[in-house]
Amino acid sequence: MQYRLNNGFLMRASFTVLIFVCLCVLMSIATAGNFNTxxxxxxxxxxxxxxxxxxxxYPGQRKQWPSIIKKIVKLNPHAFVAADASRIVVGKRLEIPAIKAKVRRRPKVKKAVVYKGPTAVGYVIKRRGKVFVLSSELKRRNLDIGSEVYVGDRIYSGVKGFVRLSMIDEAKIDLRCNSEMLIEDYQLIRGGNRSVIHLIKGSVKKITGSIGKMAEDIYEMHTPLATVGVRGTEYAIRVLQAHGCDGSVDVNNKGLFVKVKRGFIDVKTAKEERAMAVNETAYLGDKNEKIQTIDVSDGVFDAVKVAEPEKKKSHVMGSAMWLICLLPIIFILRKTTGNADRQPDRQPAKTG
Structure with a gap:
């Protein structure tokens, strides 16, 4: 009985060992034919x-192959000639790093944004004559009091045109006659205030608002000849406008005239950059010339001031003088008339 139990135990043990050996052989064969991470x-x-x-x-990590190759070369300098990945040494043992595949995350679906249209950067508070706008989509619209203006608008004024804009930063822009101006950018954002305007031709006067008062603000008034940066509050520009209109005078020159009415500005050209103070006027004939400080007469930037008619003071004084001269005559005439009234009527004597 004991012999049969021992034989059964030995048979089961032998069978278990045989299965274990077969599994080891199969695993070794599988790993010899295919590599894995x-x-x-x-x-x-x-x-x-x-x-x-x-x-x-690494079949599923195609985008990581370049970085994996570099890592294997770095881990196994003995298996590569001069650390060249293309010069591997046969028979050398390589240490293979275990690199996890990057799991692609599904992109978050953004919520639908309702388009509300462009935001106005200013509106018209005064208008005279012909003034209209071409939008960035080349759509034309006429401007009237209360009309809004947007980034990308190109504003035109006629020979007798004039428009005053109130901007979102409380700035005021006067675009005078026969002018063309483009609003390239106008933003009122904390840490990113921007005012970028192009005066293509004509005359403009601007009273600056909050944009330009902070050091990080961007304020630029571009013209074909120079760029004006603001450090002040009020200035006037006339560029490429030889013939006057709406009261301004002819200058017989298509250069750039800049006048500081209040505060400070910087004028930058291809040749130099100059700071200008209040009541200073500069002239630039060409973008390659230097800025000149000049004196200009009335009518270059604004309409010529027509002398007001004299008050009637002189007429009053003249009338008073005439009365003084006539008083003695009137007095004499009244006295003579009074004496004549007091004399009795004399009747002729009767003759008998």
């Missing part, structure tokens, strides 16, 4: 290169 070491066989090895070891 869990294997830590392998020996380079003839005909293999780093690119084929990485392709087999």
């Amino acid at each position: 869990h294997k830590r070491y392998l020996y380079v066989q003839p005909g293999q290169n780093i690119f084929s090895l990485v392709k087999v070891l």
Whole structure:
């Protein structure tokens, strides 16, 4: 009985060992034919290169292959000639790093944004004559009091046109006759205030608002000849406008005239940059010339002031003088008339 039990135990043990050995052999055969990312070491066989090895070891990480190759070369300097990935040494053992594949995250679906249209950056508070706008979509619209203006608008004024704009930063812009102006950018954002305007031609006067008062603000008034940066509050520009209109005079010159009425500005050209103070006027004939300080007469920037008619003071004084001269005559005439009234009527004597 004891012999039969021992034989049964030995048979079961032998069968278990045989199964274990078979499993080991199968696993060794599988790992010999295919590489995977869990294997830590392998020996380079003839005909293999780093690119084929990485392709087999990391099939689902194509975008990571370049970085994986660099990492294998760095971990195994003995297996590469002069650290060159293309010069692998046959028979050397490689340490294979375990690199996790990057999981692609699904992009977040953004909520639908309702388009509310462009935001107005100013509106018209005064208008005279012909004034209209071409939008960034080249759509034309006439401007009237209360009309809004937007970034990208190109504003035109006729020969007798004039428009005053109130901007979102409380700035005031007067675009005078026969002028063209483009609003390139106008933003009132904390830490990012911007005012970028192009005066293509004509005359403009601007009283600056809050944009330009902070150091990080961007304020630029571009013209074909120079750029004006503001450090002050009020200035006037006339550019490429030789013939006067709406009361301004002819200058017979298509250069740039700049006048500071209050505060400070910077005028920058291709040649230089100059700071201008209050009541200073500068002239630039060409973008390659230097800025000149000049004196200008009335009518260059604004309409010529017509002398007001004299008050009637002189007429009053003249009338008073005439009365003084006539008083003696009136007095004499009244006295003479009074004496004549007091004399009795004399009747002729009767003759008998």
